[in-house]
Every structure is written in structure tokens, then in C-alpha cells.
Amino acid sequence: MRIIGSTVTQIVALLNANSASLNGSATAAFPTTKISYPLNENLFAVGVLSSSLGKRIVVTEGDERVETHNRPLSVTYSVTIYSPASLSGSALLSTFDKVIDCIVHTGNYNVSSAGCGDIEYSTVAKANVLKAFFTLSSVVSDLT
Amino acid sequence: MTIEKVFSRCGRSVRLVSSDESWSSEIYQAFLQPLRYKNKMYLDSAHLDAGVEDMGYYLYIGPSNHDLTALSENCRFLKTTDSKYSIVKSEKVYFSEDVLYIWAILRTAVE
Numbered sequence: 001m002r003i004i005g006s007t008v009t010q011i012v013a014l015l016n017a018n019s020a021s022l023n024g025s026a027t028a029a030f031p032t033t034k035i036s037y038p039l040n041e042n043l044f045a046v047g048v049l050s051s052s053l054g055k056r057i058v059v060t061e062g063d064e065r066v067e068t069h070n071r072p073l074s075v076t077y078s079v080t081i082y083s084p085a086s087l088s089g090s091a092l093l094s095t096f097d098k099v100i101d102c103i104v105h106t107g108n109y110n111v112s113s114a115g116c117g118d119i120e121y122s123t124v125a126k127a128n129v130l131k132a133f134f135t136l137s138s139v140v141s142d143l144t
Numbered sequence: 145m146t147i148e149k150v151f152s153r154c155g156r157s158v159r160l161v162s163s164d165e166s167w168s169s170e171i172y173q174a175f176l177q178p179l180r181y182k183n184k185m186y187l188d189s190a191h192l193d194a195g196v197e198d199m200g201y202y203l204y205i206g207p208s209n210h211d212l213t214a215l216s217e218n219c220r221f222l223k224t225t226d227s228k229y230s231i232v233k234s235e236k237v238y239f240s241e242d243v244l245y246i247w248a249i250l251r252t253a254v255e
Binding site: 027029030031032036037038044045047080122124 | 163190191192193194195196197198199217230251252253254255
């Protein structure tokens with residue numbers, strides 16, 4: 001399992017390294033670059049929704065409770081997928097599956113939850129849009 | 145003066161191209177101008193989480209012998225000397241039973 005604490009740019013780099021299988025390119029949310037028009041491949045915008053750092057993990061050894069330096073960390077990322085309007089909505093869901101596969105198998109991250117909202121059509125981008133999220137979970141060491 | 149002569153005398157030089165520009169029509173003249181909305185929304189680009197959308201739409205009026213409505217999906221682009229546009233919508237405008245001119249809405253193509 002890979003330890004998180006990763007930045008959005010690391011997730012973006014992972015998706016871009018697998019752009020051939022994902023048939024698209026990724027960017028951190030709200031860049032200043034122009035979106036290609038008409039869209040001819042998928043476009044992924046990655047951002048952070050929330051993060052939480054839990055209390056130190058306590059382990060029990062017999063009757064003794066030992067507080068470790070480890071703390072559970074989870075970060076929820078948003079990923080918005082823009083897909084050419086010529087492709088179907090099911091292709092968009094399939095692309096989201098591939099994103100999660102890429103993060104789990106290629107990135108070796110621990111995805112504890114993932115989900116998405118409705119597929120919508122953006123009249124501005126002339127593309128099908130799926131707003132989704134995934135949560136990466138890990139344990140980090142707190143030596144303070 | 146026929147409408148074709150007005151196009152050739154006052155129009156801008158344009159040509160139709162395919163998406164990869166492997167195909168191109170001959171250069172001809174047509175009218176091309178920014179499309180202006182009453183609410184002035186065209187002044188701003190749209191900032192989306194994937195980037196910035198250039199909301200530049202243009203009105204095209206061109207000769208009937210270059211039928212934009214009959215183009216295949218990957219040939220729906222138009223080039224001037226300095227810009228490339230994607231054809232969003234195109235229609236024939238008739239006078240009686242004859243096609244008088246081709247009307248179209250274009251949008252700036254971004255590569």
C-alpha cells in the first residue's frame with residue numbers, strides 16, 4: 001500500500017502516465033489553459049474535496065494499551081471527467097472505472113471509497129460530464 | 145449585382161478543411177463576423193474545472209455552392225488566414241426553391 005500525503009499533482013501525473021489506456025489527459029482543477037474544442041479525447045480535472053487525520057492508533061497487548069505514533073489519514077479527491085459528446089454515457093462510466101483501476105493497480109493506492117453523480121451534458125464544453133470522487137486511505141506516522 | 149458577386153467582392157477568404165487538414169476545399173469568399181448576444185455574455189470566457197472555454201461564436205454567411213450542411217463529421221472546420229473554426233450548426237437559406245446562401249454558426253477551434 002502506498003502512503004498518501006500525495007498532492008493533486010501526483011494523482012494528475014499518474015493519470016497522465018496512463019493517458020493511453022484512459023484515452024485522455026488530466027489536469028489539476030481550474031487551470032488557466034484553454035480546453036480544446038471540439039473535444040476529441042477525455043479530460044480529467046482533479047481536486048481535493050476533504051481530508052481527515054484521525055487520533056493516534058492504540059493497540060492492546062494483553063492488558064496493556066499502547067498508543068502508537070500512527071494516525072489514520074484519508075483524503076477525498078474530486079475528479080470531473082469530460083468526455084466527447086459523440087461517446088455514450090456508459091463510456092463515461094467505463095472511463096471512471098478505468099481511473100479507479102489505474103489508481104489502485106498502477107498507483108498502488110488504497111481506495112477506500114469511490115462514487116459519482118449523474119451524467120450531465122455541458123453546453124459550454126459541448127461534452128458529457130461526470131462528477132466523481134474517490135477516497136484514499138492510509139496510515140501516517142506522527143512523531144510530534 | 146448577384147449575391148455571389150457580393151461575396152467575392154466583400155467577403156473574407158476562407159476554406160473548408162478536415163480535422164487533420166488532410167483535405168481542404170478551394171479558397172472562396174464568405175462573410176464572417178462575431179456573434180453578439182444582447183446580454184454581452186460573449187465578452188467572458190467560461191472557467192471550468194478542466195480549463196478555460198473560449199466562448200467565441202461567429203456568424204457565417206457564404207455562397208450556396210459551398211454547402212456546409214453536407215459536410216461529413218470530420219470535415220466540419222473552416223480556416224481563415226489566421227484562425228480555425230468549428231462549424232456548430234449550418235442551414236440552407238432558400239429564395240423560392242433555390243438556395244440563396246448558407247447560414248452557419250461557428251466557434252473558435254482550440255487545439
